[in-house]
Amino acid sequence: MTSHNSALKKPKNLSPRIEWLRNFYYKGVRRRWHNEFMSFSTGAPWDDSFDETQFYTMLEQLRSSELVRAAVNQDATAYVVNVPADFYELSLAERKAWFVREVMVNHMPHDILPGDLLAGGKFNLRTSRCWTKAESERRLAMLEGKNGARARHLEYNLRGFGSCGPTPGHLIPGYEKILLHGFKAQYEYIETLYEALSEDEKNGPQGAQLRAMMTSCTMPRLLAAKYAAVCTQLAGQANTEERRQELLTMAANLEVVPWHGAKTFWQAVMSLWMTHMLVLSDENYAGPGVSFGRLDQYLYPFWKKSLAEGMTPEFGKEILKCFWVHCNTAYDAAIKQGCNQGITAGFGQLFSFSGCGRGGADMTNDFTYVLFDVIDDMSPILEPKPNVRLHRGTPDKVLDRVVSMIAESQGAPFLINFDERSMAGLLRQAKESGVEHLINEDNVFDYASVGCLENTMVGNDRSETVNNNLNLVKAVELTLGSGKDIAEYYDLGANLIPARQDGPDTGDPRNFKTFAEFYRAFETQLKAQIKKSVELYNIGDVLRAEFSPTPYLSVLVKGCAESGRDCTNGGAELSFATIEGVTFATTVDSLLAVKYLVFDKKICTMDELIQALRANWEGYETLQAAAKNRAPKYGQDDDEADELARRVMDCWSSECWQYKTAASGEQFRAGMLSWNYWITYAGILLATPDGRKRGEFLSNAICPTNGADVNGPTANANSVGKVMGGRDPQNGDFEDYLSNLPNGASHTVTFSPAMLRDAEHKAKFKAFLRGYIENGGTALQVNVLDVNMLKEAQENPEEYQNLLVRVTGYNAYFTSIGKELQNEIIARESHNKW
């Protein structure tokens, strides 16, 4: 995939310090310093520093998991940490807490980069998982073999169902509490809870968990002391008095935070970074969606205070820009294996800013605009990922900023989140899962987003957003095959594996008299598929709950201390497991095509359609063209087509509520996000009735299929809003907004640069965003087309049927005009000559 974001944008207003740090970061593998994973072992012969279940949602990783595991463990033998004699008599949570702390405090290098204003350099870790020999053996017995977890996850994936596994990250820890009160307060709170336990409880898992969490609480204090010493030492060697003073202040800051509450803005950002980075260390995972929440809300008091005490806004931004660079170092995890200097996209440390508060009041403040400035100055850069929240009361000043940054960046340097629809989803979740005491009108506005765009509550929500990824269109295939795959799949060695009864027998579709019969069978298959996903996910959930505690993270998630359970084991106040629907539009369009081709227009019989799909449409090009071009499509604001889309969505989302995980008791819910699966699964999934051949891209998240949104962005947005439930004055989830997707849904729309060419057009674009608040979904990525996209469209017109080119008084679909004129338009785009 070509990235169309930020093609032309350049960073600006960078001080020599930040310019150096940013350039240094982008040297990638050419840097001497990096934050690549370091592996540490207990030295025990059975010791393992790699947990493959973390990667069950990533087929590529799964395929080579044995190799990776061997490599990791090989590396780990180089760094053996001597453990106390009674180590293996401790509970697993205590062992883990001790080991991670020991490594971070006494074994990892403590580096400060030149000019850096924040401490906390190396944190990407693969520690011993601290299993005893017996635990390790028991776990391996569950993983390996023909019916082991590994084989089952792989098979599930290769047969086109998707993936699932207990994926780390994707939550917002309770950072604000640490900034305000420090880990000391957490330590004392947990200690009080511990003292209140009975002796039996103290000797049981609850006591062990609390002891582990207390150990974890001390990790940031000990680590800060180490870094303070480094700062003091560097201050002695500083070339300038200014730098010497900076380092001395940093050392002083580290004497305070994160153990105590922050007193200054600098301390607050320091506390935030160190607290955050240790989550990634604790989880042994490099930044997958561990997010910051409403940065402009909880940092604002510190900002205001420090400005009043004499900090200049420029220096405050300088601290933030250092924070920006630090967030990016998460990507160093696999720097030597990655392409593009080891800097890859894939994780999302999100932060939310702007947005509404109680009763719809706008919460934008001075610091919100500071964040806009920093984003604008630093972009293009991958992390942290800004998520700007819009709502009906968003001031024009915010929208002006949003739109001008989109215009200047050739695509938004942030994701746009829409509060009303988002809150509707979270309130629906509260109702459906019986947690209205935890999510309600009094706090729902404090939601924020993690990972890509998934909305969650903050500080008490082990949200688990991308751990099940289900290919909905597999249910269409199974409907066509009476519950059997309609053709063979391939195993890892590219050998054919025969079709088999993968779903319930819903009858031979060739005998169906009506589309209603077909649709009923589809719903039966879909429900069976959800059950299958739940059952498979339960295996990973059991494994994680038993073998992979994260005691440090649990300190930061409300509910864990109170219940004495780890946040991998249902300890959080809120625990959810999301089943992300992948291939939504491909599924809806396939159903629409079956209806149109077989039942409405009788262009072919069901048997012919099945034969065509088995043949990957080869020899059936005319039928394929009709499926692609004549059958109705989701995403065009066509009420009939969108109604079927909504039925699929309703069935999907309501069925997901029916399940909880076995081990941790996480509530399942439906999501609509497909990360990169719409590309990576394209080669696995067979041809589909919407005219797609095997290998062609699937639909992305809640977006229409590629090229289907021929009626433009407003129609596209309207369709998205409708399938999420639309509006209902009598029965809304939030005001009159409905949403069947608690986490929200990923939506991308591409615009022509002409749409943003001057002040008048920017104002029009603001009107589009205001309209999206009313009619659209929860989250929007705005792309602005560029020359590369036009060239791609010239080569692959079918994928770009929706690409509208606008010139005053003339609009045309780019792909419908002759090549000469296309070239003219490309030439104009390259010179920005409209």
Next chain:
Amino acid sequence: MSGEIKAVTLDIQRLSTEDGPGLRTTVFFKGCNLACAWCHNPESIALKKQVQWLETRCIGCRLCLAVCGREALSMDENGIRRDREKCLLCAACAEACPARAQEIKGTEWELAALVREVLKDRAYFGSEGGVTVSGGEALLQIAFVEKFLAALKKQGVHTAVDTAGLLPRSVLERVLPWTDLILLDLKLMDAVAHKKFTGADNGLILRNAEFLAARRREGGPELWIRTPMIPGATDTAANVAAIGRFIGEKLQNAPARWELCAFNNLCADKYRRLDMDWQYAGVPPLREAEMEALYSVARQSGARPDMVRRSGATRTED
């Protein structure tokens, strides 16, 4: 409902940014009473339906040839040809084409359905945007358009009418109560040239312009003037100056805007598809300096300088 007046439209453009203030939905009505040599939308000239073949969509399946009862279609090395003498516009080919390569231009709409359709984007109109009727000459379908605009106005939607102004006064009178903005084309001040390039005299158009300006001064709809800058036709300094003088003197600067729209040749394909010749097919867009000079003339012509705008692309010159 039989007997109800239906509209024949060419296209509905959502998220329209060039046909009035704000974001709009523009309905292009089919049929025009001018025959401008440079017309950018040749498919809008005839009121009746038309069928065109889009070579980029065709998969060569020949289904259209098979279903044509008049043998009006044939296929050669250039693709599908249509014998427009034989073709009865029955649209059987368009209905059969699996790739939508045979495309019908012209859709019939009932009033309620069209109102519903354009209101789908109401949320995006905001305080400024709304619905524009354009064409062709939308006001040739006055019976429908009057009801359409009235229905929208009653719902509080901002309405704009894009017209060439070659119409009886009574037709304009019928839409004014339901219209917030008139977009009026003034192409050429010279009567002979106007006749030559558009096929019609400009007397009525200019009198209508004065009428609309007078109404504007009495609180009638806002008025925007648009002038296409067509090489060799309208793009002379004399023409621009004359239109500007007319706006200043006769219209007493009542319009809020006067926009010079630069010619582009992007519609060459449209003519080819309809088997129509177009004398501007090989004509390049204006040079930037030429357009800038015309803009400058306009600003000194007697029209209030702040109403003058320019839009559209000029020639790419490296």
